[in-house]
Amino acid sequence: MPMAPVAATIVWRIEDGDLLRTKVFRSPDLNVEVAVGDNGTAYFPGVGRIMVRGLTLDSLEALLNQRYASAVLREPAVQVTMQRDVTLYGQVKIPGVYAVDPGTTLLGLVARAGGSSSAAGAPDVSLEKADGLRYRLPGEARLGSIDLHHDDALYMAESSIIVRNTATLYAASYVVTIISTMVSLGLILSR
DSSP states (O other): OOHHHHOSSSSOOOOOEEEEEEEEEGGGOOOEEEEEOTSSSEEETTTEEEEEEOOHHHHHHHHHHHHHHHHHHHSSEEEEEEEEEEEEEEEEOOEEEEEOTTTHHHHHHHHTTTSSSSSSSEEEEEEEEEOOOEEEEEOBBBGGSOOOOOOOOOEOOOOOHHHHHHHHHHHHHHHHHHHHHHHHHHHTTTO
């Protein structure tokens, strides 16, 4: 399975179902928490309904600053954050749908899901795209740097017996090496 491409920056674009939070500095009455509708729009007090589907957070902030400046505020300062529902299933203690922001790491999401339901070890998580493609994901990746949409899912596989027992296998091989060395020395000295 190929490794998923991971960008250096946030690649998420706003899509239907995302939850947006705006903070309009110096005008708290304009702050809003709104879900993006099926038509790709969201309502913002003072400026109305805006098409947001496909925009980045930076471009939405710039658009809102422009709209507020022309409609109701002088020198507005708007901050926008978002959350997206992500499905995580497989070998986690609490599989389900989790609301995450773009800065959430894969390891952070697994921790929110109660961690692995199998033995300890590095999580083996794959991204299952809606079109059937599957990619391995690095645990330290921020979810916003991965092309992850509402209809995609994250699957945590059970680690192999070798991965789960690496420390035990290493210790056992060390003991076998010591024993075989002692037996060999004993045979050499007995000649």
